[in-house]
Amino acid sequence: MxxxxxxxxxxxxxxxxxxxxxxxxxxxxxxxxxxxxxxxxxxxxxxxxxxxxxxxxxxxxxxxxxxxxxxxxxxxxxxxxxxxxxxxxxxxxxxxxxxxxxxxxxxxxxxxxxxxxxxxxxxxxxxxxxxxxxxxxxxxxxxxxxxxxxxxxxxxxxxxxxxxxxxxxxxxxxxxxxxxxxxxxxxxxxxGWRVNSPGHFAERHGLIVIIALGESIVAMGVGVAHFPLTGAVIGACAAGILLAAGLWALYFRRFGEPAEHRLGALDGDERTRFARDVYTFLHLPLVAGVVLCALGMKKVLTQVADTGHYDLADSLHGTVAWALTGGVGVFLLGAAAITRRSTGRRPVALLVGGVCGLAAGPLVELVPALAALALLAAAVLALVVALGRRTASGAAGAAGPEESPAA
Structure with missing residues (x-):
């Protein structure tokens, strides 16, 4: 037996x-x-x-x-x-x-x-x-x-x-x-397909997003391998970690949780369709965006560390310049599509951020690589804060004057 x-x-x-x-x-x-x-x-x-x-x-x-x-x-x-x-x-x-x-x-x-x-x-x-x-x-x-x-x-x-x-x-x-x-x-x-446990399904996809973010950190480490540690390298690493943290916060603090709640509220074929659309289809742009961004982050760290071939004033060029911000753009557009499918709202900030990320490649070529990475990390963190304030004000408005903490 x-x-x-x-x-x-x-x-x-x-x-x-x-x-x-x-x-x-x-x-x-x-x-x-x-x-x-x-x-x-x-x-x-x-x-x-x-x-x-x-x-x-x-x-x-x-x-x-x-x-x-x-x-x-x-x-x-x-x-x-x-x-x-x-x-x-x-x-x-x-x-x-x-x-x-x-x-x-x-x-x-x-x-x-x-x-x-x-x-x-x-x-x-x-x-x-x-x-x-x-x-x-x-x-x-x-x-x-x-x-x-x-x-x-x-x-x-x-x-x-x-x-x-x-x-x-x-x-x-x-x-x-x-x-x-x-x-x-x-x-x-x-x-025929079934989602028995919404919590399990959402957690599995959250973990693969973390794996992708982890790969971006590994890519930075690979980019500085065999080069001496300098202050500029430390600064670039800090900027890269902040960028990864911003993408993490967007997913786990802003749009991942509403998607999980929506999945749990559905049942039968409606739940299956939602799981297919939001998790199987729309999580791929999230992972792809992080992988593209990792390419740009790796090249930034290489240029900052390899002082024998590059100067700190040198910028990224061509495909890697686009990948740095374009990867974030792909991630944000995927986030916008997930938000739209989960809540029915039109996520203007995510859409604008995604389009700007896709179009910012030529601008990346105009500034030093380290500055481009730092500015991108700051922009993503600013978006996290802005979306957080909007969510908080929306929740307070929905509560009404009788239920709000001020009352």
Missing amino acids: AGRERSRMVAAEGDHKVTPAELFFDLVFVYAITQVTALMAAAPSPGRVLAAMTVLALLWWCWCCFAWLGNVVRADAGALFAVLVTVMTVVFVVSLVVPEVFADAPGGLPAPLVFVLCYGAVRLLHLISYWISSPGDTALHATLRRTALLSVGPPLALLLVGCAYDGTPRLLMWLGAVAIDYGGIYLTGAS
């Missing part, structure tokens, strides 16, 4: 919380996100950024698959833990080849093919595990069949075909695969 208990899937309850097994599972994605930044940093260009975002979108799908599964099946009990360890191994192999998926190095296995085969293995493991988890759920099984036909089979075939080409043709085919994959999930609908 003990053997049967270990081999079956164990259902998660409605008050399910994130388990240590899921935190362990996330560790491999720390490295995966770091490798996406490395893919861009090796040869920064608009095409390389687009290629990196394509890879990130595929990796994001691998993570999301098991975030959904872990909400209905316990990751720390039964057979799912063995599946997670297997997926960790496969994703780690994927991460190893990420820097070479669009510029395969000579020798060894073909990196693009290894990436695609491992990605396909993760998607198939997810579908099989989901099928086994609910043997009598006909609605879920019908949805899984539609998912395999629309969102797994065609994209995987296109990814495999893309491996036979180099450069732009491969990138276009892989972009097409991502579009089909995401569109297929949307077309399969909400029927």
